[in-house]
Amino acid sequence: MRTTTPADAVADDAPAPAAAPADTAIRLDALTKTYPGGATPAVTDLDLDIPRGELVALVGPSGCGKTTTLKMINRLVEPSDGTVWLEGTDIRTLPVHELRRGIGYVIQQSGLFPHRKVRDNIATVPQLQRWSRSRIDERVRDLAELLDLDPALLDRYPSALSGGQQQRVGVARALAADPPVLLMDEPYSAVDPIVRARLQDELIALQRRVQKTIVLVTHDIDEAIKLADRIAILNVGGVLEQVGPPEELLRAPASDFAAGFLGDDRGIKRLSLVRVGDASLSRGPVVPPSATADEARAVMAAEGTDWVSVCDGGRLHGWVGADELDGSATVANLRARPFAAVVGPDTTLKAALDVVVTSRTRVAVAVDDEADGGPRYLGILTVDDLAEGITR
């Protein structure tokens, strides 16, 4: 924190970017916003560093000033006091329309222009920047591919698209001029939960490829935990309660407010931060197709199960039950049945928990579908494995 004497306050015009770390893309410096007629500030003396290439989520209840904070970054709202530094530049020194064209902006309900075809919606900023027709066409094609949009949709009007497709077009439009910074204001609040989950997964995959600096506003703490590298929890009046990586917040909430906002199920929520591929798995009962019935029974007895996985050189064929093992020469003679409770390396432990507790055998089988020639067997996940994921 800087200290301000009255003398400093007078000389405050001289821009002094309080020695931002080199990897800081956006620095909010004592940012304050008081709306005319508002008794209390909407945002109060907010300091926040947003590292380059990270997704930072601003979360908090209604009236916490998270959207106001976001809009001060592209000057849709002018701060009453304080400074926004973008790559070390005071944004007030930049022409406002240039600033905005250099920042991607995604809003709730997509905000697409209903009177323009999808293609022209995506091309909005390039058109404002007077790119050539051929360059725009090429960029639109690339973005459609990047966001998995059917090229046939490009010549439709937004009203012909589903909510999820509209939101994807909104993201494509924000990325069109390849801005280093993306602002997203409750981007998924208007779509149904199934579509929302898919769009969130897509954003994670997209961010892995494009590595933008993203500021995301949401009231949904689960969305923040799922998407963000860093979460800033704001209290009413835009007071910063805590900022940090999701697992840090869930492990050690700094205040009662933060703890309350994160919820009573913080342990369970931490499960959503660990993926099956990173968890410790049990070996589980496994036999090769060449195993005899007696060998299979021995494995089951050792593992305490009444079924056994059949794997051939790491490839999972399925499972056979104890009651099927009637004197067959080898397990290969039996028809291995497919597992119902299957998780992949990218499945979160939270999702895996659901699979485990709803499966008859109380275990989930972890397989990697990437490989050719059938799913590769990784192991099994038990309730004990999941408990370890919470506590470690």
Add this chain to the structure above:
Amino acid sequence: MTAPVLAAEPLVRWDWVRDHTDDITAQLWEHLGLTAAAVGMGFAISMVLALAAVRWRWAYEPLAGFCSVLYAIPSLALFGVLVPISFFGLGFRTALAALVSYTLLILLRNIVAGLDGVPAAAREAADGMGYERWRRILRVDLPLATPAIVAGLRIATVTTVGLVTVTALVGEGGFGSLINDGLSRNFPTPIGVGTVLSVALAIALDVRFVVIERLLTPWARARVPSTSGTQADDALVRARARAAGRWSALVGGRP
């Protein structure tokens, strides 16, 4: 008991119509010209007023109030005021000034309603992506307000076609001149011809605007991508229903 003189005449004397086709055609052009000039000038003025009202919100009520007063002035009284002024006099300028003043309220209200109806999300997105204010109004707000604006133009046009018949009193009346002629001579044929053609012109212009709106707003009926005839017909029915809805929503009763 004497029968009314009008009743003695047949309703339409076709030989009169045949002998006066040149005259009727000339009146059609005059009627059309006055209507186009009045609606065109009214539209230009209303657009400026509407943009000012949207920019400076406090100006809207006074502007709308002023237009309401113009709308409420009886046309005869307005002629009485304008004709003695040498710039206006007995003729085209007086007729045009009166007709324009009657379009302003309808057009101003509809343009402002259309601009107010632009989805807030589209406007915010445009601002956030770096549109200058004037460019946003031109490229986003006005195109999205087009249905309401065209609805206003339709009402203004139909109203003006009707009012042109009254401006015959200052010597510029299109079909109104025929009606005047018939009334002064107790001769029903020109009255009937003038009335029927005036109504027909109003309907024809109204239909023309429906076509124009459909051309200007392909996006408004893009919800169902349709190729077959029935679907296209459905879209037309829906567009008409929407237009009818706007009509009743946007026009108050005439004073």
